[in-house]
Amino acid sequence: MQDSKDRTETAERASVDGISRRRLLGTAGAVGAGGLVLGAAGGAAGYAAASPDAPAALSTVGSTEVAWGGAHQPGILQPLQARGHLIAFDLAPGAGRKEAAALLKRWSATARRLMKGGGSDAAVARDAGPSSLTVTFGFGRTFFSRTGLEKQRPGALDPLPPFSSDQVDPRRSEGDLWVQIGADDALVAFDALRAVQKDAGQAAKVRWQMNGFNRSPGATAEPMTARNLMGQVDGTNNPKPSEPDFDRRIFVPDSGADPAWMAGGSYAVVRRIRMLLDDWDKLALDAQEKVIGRRKSDGAPLTGGTETTEPELDKVGADGKVVIPLDAHARISRPDQNGGAAMLRRPFSYHDGIAADGTPDAGLLFICWQADPLRGFIPVQRKLDRGDALSAFIRHESSGLYAVPGGPGEGEYVGQRLLEG
Numbered sequence: 061m062q063d064s065k066d067r068t069e070t071a072e073r074a075s076v077d078g079i080s081r082r083r084l085l086g087t088a089g090a091v092g093a094g095g096l097v098l099g100a101a102g103g104a105a106g107y108a109a110a111s112p113d114a115p116a117a118l119s120t121v122g123s124t125e126v127a128w129g130g131a132h133q134p135g136i137l138q139p140l141q142a143r144g145h146l147i148a149f150d151l152a153p154g155a156g157r158k159e160a161a162a163l164l165k166r167w168s169a170t171a172r173r174l175m176k177g178g179g180s181d182a183a184v185a186r187d188a189g190p191s192s193l194t195v196t197f198g199f200g201r202t203f204f205s206r207t208g209l210e211k212q213r214p215g216a217l218d219p220l221p222p223f224s225s226d227q228v229d230p231r232r233s234e235g236d237l238w239v240q241i242g243a244d245d246a247l248v249a250f251d252a253l254r255a256v257q258k259d260a261g262q263a264a265k266v267r268w269q270m271n272g273f274n275r276s277p278g279a280t281a282e283p284m285t286a287r288n289l290m291g292q293v294d295g296t297n298n299p300k301p302s303e304p305d306f307d308r309r310i311f312v313p314d315s316g317a318d319p320a321w322m323a324g325g326s327y328a329v330v331r332r333i334r335m336l337l338d339d340w341d342k343l344a345l346d347a348q349e350k351v352i353g354r355r356k357s358d359g360a361p362l363t364g365g366t367e368t369t370e371p372e373l374d375k376v377g378a379d380g381k382v383v384i385p386l387d388a389h390a391r392i393s394r395p396d397q398n399g400g401a402a403m404l405r406r407p408f409s410y411h412d413g414i415a416a417d418g419t420p421d422a423g424l425l426f427i428c429w430q431a432d433p434l435r436g437f438i439p440v441q442r443k444l445d446r447g448d449a450l451s452a453f454i455r456h457e458s459s460g461l462y463a464v465p466g467g468p469g470e471g472e473y474v475g476q477r478l479l480e481g
């Protein structure tokens with residue numbers, strides 16, 4: 061979520077670029093830096109759509125195009141999209157570096173083409189605009205031994221430590237290659253998923269696949285930070301691109317990157333986190349709010365103010381206890397409680413029907429981005445694993461860690477500097 065200064069800056073940028081202001085302020089966990097969103101012909105129409113005689117706002121949703129290439133891959137800095145697909149592949153037996161390079165070339169060409177709109181030859185998305193489609197590619201730890209590229213494997217891909225509360229299914233975890241697809245239209249997202257899978261051909265086999273969603277742009281009259289399936293405002297205290305240390309926290313620096321091919325890249329930690337929603341729903345509102353340390357209605361800290369007000373961590377209530385409990389999720393996950401560790405959270409919710417026990421198979425496809433998991437996810441999850449009030453209501457069911465290289469240069473494919481370096 062943006063603070064008021066960020067909101068003003070974003071709104072100014074929006075009017076310059078002709079992008080719907082609602083769109084930019086709406087679902088953003090983080091708003092892309094200038095130039096990342098290429099244009100939205102229907103921006104003005106989208107803004108006007110609140111009045112009854114205005115054209116439909118959906119033209120704005122369809123016409124927003126995200127740039128391919130640049131310093132970072134798409135799908136990290138853009139606002140959350142309404143639909144998401146995650147898919148992991150293992151290279152086929154006998155496929156090595158050559159086949160992997162050819163696959164990344166195919167995938168890059170497909171992503172570049174589909175992100176412009178119009179869809180693949182399958183015609184599923186033929187009438188649709190780009191719809192904010194992003195396709196993001198990453199390499200898992202096992203990719204490097206399969207391709208003889210061990211010397212190029214980043215130390216940051218060392219396995220995540222085991223956490224005591226993990227109930228991780230290895231068949232739905234890790235993988236040689238990982239692709240994240242996001243779009244504001246379900247058919248556009250599905251079309252891209254199918255195209256990515258077809259491109260894999262004989263070179264790689266699907267290891268696991270998951271589907272997610274977020275609120276649709278334009279769905280609320282007062283857009284605010286996204287909500288998750290527990291009903292909480294989620295994403296408020298994400299690092300913001302306007303902060304001076306944002307790039308250092310989220311992206312591998314251009315100079316001195318180790319390994320060099322990861323310059324401008326980022327590491328994605330992906331956790332499928334089941335929410336025990338029946339248990340959660342039994343909790344009274346004030347108890348739910350104490351679990352997080354923020355109000356459910358508007359995401360403001362329990363010590364008062366608005367969503368963007370700094371929590372008063374030492375404030376004591378009439379009962380003599382700190383107002384924000386010591387085990388509140390939003391207290392113990394803060395950078396200042398974890399040696400400065402920070403990450404950019406950019407999740408999708410998921411719902412895969414009702415489990416055999418009658419409870420919803422639903423939760424969060426938690427995706428967080430950082431320059432180094434040792435200064436991001438790992439220390440924070442260690443802390444949460446030991447004493448997060450939220451732990452009783454969630455279950456980490458799968459896990460992945462991927463090296464996501466920087467955006468491809470002109471004429472380059474994603475990962476070229478690794479595969480041809």
Ligand SMILES: C=CC1=C(C)c2cc3[nH]c(cc4nc(cc5[nH]c(cc1n2)c(C)c5CCC(=O)O)C(CCC(=O)O)=C4C)c(C)c3C=C
Binds near residue numbers: 297390444
């Ligand atoms: C290891 C990292 C984290 C996991 C796993 C995680 C799971 C998780 N979180 C929520 C809901 C909320 N989280 C919020 C804040 C927050 N969470 C993390 C990290 C993890 N969360 C961080 C770093 C922060 C920001 C802390 C800060 O700097 O203030 C919030 C509060 C609003 C916000 O800032 O986003 C909510 C709500 C769920 C439901 C969940 C697993 C399903």
Ligand SMILES: [Fe+2]
Binds near residue numbers: 389393
């Ligand atoms: Fe959280």
